[in-house]
Each structure stands twice: as C-alpha cells, then as structure tokens.
Amino acid sequence: MSWTDSAPETDPYAGERRRMVESQLRHRGIHDERVLDAMARIPRHCFVPEDFRSQAYGDHPIPIAENQTISQPFIVAVSLQALALTGSESVLEVGTGSGYQTALLAVVARIVYSIERYATLAHGAETILARLGLNNVRVVVGDGSRGLREFAPYDAILVSAAAPSVPQSLLDQLSENGRMVIPVGPTHAQELELIRKQDGKPVAQTLEGCRFVPLIGAEGY
Ligand code: SAH
Numbered sequence: 001m002s003w004t005d006s007a008p009e010t011d012p013y014a015g016e017r018r019r020m021v022e023s024q025l026r027h028r029g030i031h032d033e034r035v036l037d038a039m040a041r042i043p044r045h046c047f048v049p050e051d052f053r054s055q056a057y058g059d060h061p062i063p064i065a066e067n068q069t070i071s072q073p074f075i076v077a078v079s080l081q082a083l084a085l086t087g088s089e090s091v092l093e094v095g096t097g098s099g100y101q102t103a104l105l106a107v108v109a110r111i112v113y114s115i116e117r118y119a120t121l122a123h124g125a126e127t128i129l130a131r132l133g134l135n136n137v138r139v140v141v142g143d144g145s146r147g148l149r150e151f152a153p154y155d156a157i158l159v160s161a162a163a164p165s166v167p168q169s170l171l172d173q174l175s176e177n178g179r180m181v182i183p184v185g186p187t188h189a190q191e192l193e194l195i196r197k198q199d200g201k202p203v204a205q206t207l208e209g210c211r212f213v214p215l216i217g218a219e220g221y
Contacts, residue, residue: 013043013045013057017043017057020057021036024059024073024077025074030077032080039073044056044057044070044073046128047099048070048098057073066120070097070100071100076101078192079160085105090151090154090156091112092114092151092152092158092173093105093115094158095116095215099126102129102137103128103137105137105158113148114139122140123139138151145218145219154175154178156178157178157181158180161216162213163219164185167215167219180194191206191207
C-alpha cells in the first residue's frame with residue numbers, strides 16, 4: 001500500500017478520512033490546501049494501535065505505546081498550517097511518536113528529520129513510513145530537547161511534546177525567518193506557540209490552548 005492509494009476500493013477508511021477533513025478541519029478554519037490534501041491522503045489508522053483502529057479518525061488524541069499519545073487531528077492541522085510549508089523546506093520534528101505527523105510533514109516539506117527518545121516508537125514509525133513509501137524522512141533516536149545539530153539549520157521545527165520554555169538549542173538550530181511550533185507551559189496544560197526567528201530573535205504568537213505529553217530531556221522537563 002502506498003500513501004497515494006486512498007481509493008475507497010483499496011482503503012476502507014477513505015470515507016471516514018474525508019469526513020474528518022471536512023468536519024474537524026476545514027469547517028473549523030483550516031484553509032491550507034496542502035495540509036488538507038495531505039491529511040485526506042495519509043492513512044491515520046495505520047499509525048494507531050490495533051485496538052484503537054475504529055477510533056482512528058475521531059476528534060481526539062489516541063494512546064500509543066510507551067504511555068504516549070498521537071495528537072488530535074485538529075491540533076496536528078493547526079501546527080502544520082502555522083508552519084506555512086511550501087514543499088522546499090528542511091524540517092525537524094521533535095517527538096516522532098507514532099510517525100503520523102512525520103508522514104504529513106514528509107508530504108508537505110522537502111525533507112524531514114524526526115527525533116524520538118524511545119527506540120521502540122522510532123523503529124515502529126520508521127517501519128510504517130517505509131511501508132507507505134515515504135522516503136524523504138530520517139528518524140533518529142535521542143534527546144530532541146537539544147535539537148539535532150547534525151542536520152541544522154532547519155527552515156521549520158515542530159515540537160510535539162510540551163516544554164517548560166522554548167529550548168535555546170532549538171532556537172539556535174532554526175534558520176533566520178524560520179518557524180517553530182511548540183507547546184509551552186506546565187505539564188497539565190499548555191499554549192501552542194508559533195515562533196518566528198527574526199534578526200536572530202524569537203517572535204512568539206499563541207495559536208491554541210492544548211495538552212501534550214511532556215518533553216523529557218536536558219532542555220525539557
Ligand atoms: N507527533 C506524534 C506525537 C507523539 S507524542 C504523533 O503523531 O504520534 C510526543 C512524543 O514525544 C512521544 O513519543 C515522546 O516519547 C516524545 N518525546 C518526549 N520527550 C522527547 C525528547 N526529549 N526527545 C525526543 N522525543 C521526545
């Protein structure tokens with residue numbers, strides 16, 4: 001199966017996925033057609049544990065291995081839209097988790113580096129991404145609160161775990177005029193922030209209230 005294969009005869013979830021895009025995303029103000037198109041194509045159910053398959057397109061987060069979660073579709077869409085990707089960018093994702101958002105990034109950006117602290121999750125995600133034929137992705141195991149210096153700078157950084165404050169290493173690894181989306185705040189509730197690097201300094205804007213699992217690491221919790 002490839003990610004382009006979303007015809008109803010080969011994918012029983014194609015209808016549910018289209019409804020998710022219309023009612024949960026477009027209807028609530030997501031207007032970036034590249035994001036909507038990617039979310040209409042990427043089979044979210046492939047990234048969800050077997051027991052939760054029937055809820056894959058529901059309007060909520062879903063538990064995955066290692067006590068982590070795959071984010072609610074709307075929050076993923078808000079984050080991707082805020083990054084305003086055009087297809088030419090090199091992107092760093094912190095917190096691969098299931099690999100669902102990684103897959104979307106692979107469709108809307110040029111190349112994706114994704115870092116995950118649990119090897120089990122990283123390897124699981126790699127396997128699904130390869131099966132879907134998404135080969136512009138590199139998954140690395142490590143502490144992403146310090147970024148991934150090896151492939152920096154990045155045009156965009158997407159952090160999918162909550163940080164106490166914006167890690168300096170991530171700011172350092174963002175290109176001038178680059179954008180970062182990151183949930184910032186205490187572990188029980190955060191604000192999803194869009195940060196733009198202008199003249200070397202971060203300019204922040206709040207997007208949404210949210211609740212993510214914590215970013216555990218040297219520059220996290
Ligand atoms: N975007 C993911 C969401 C995963 S939840 C998805 O679509 O499935 C957040 C992930 O961040 C978890 O897998 C967690 O293990 C990971 N994480 C937490 N702290 C981290 C760190 N310092 N470095 C890398 N990954 C981290």
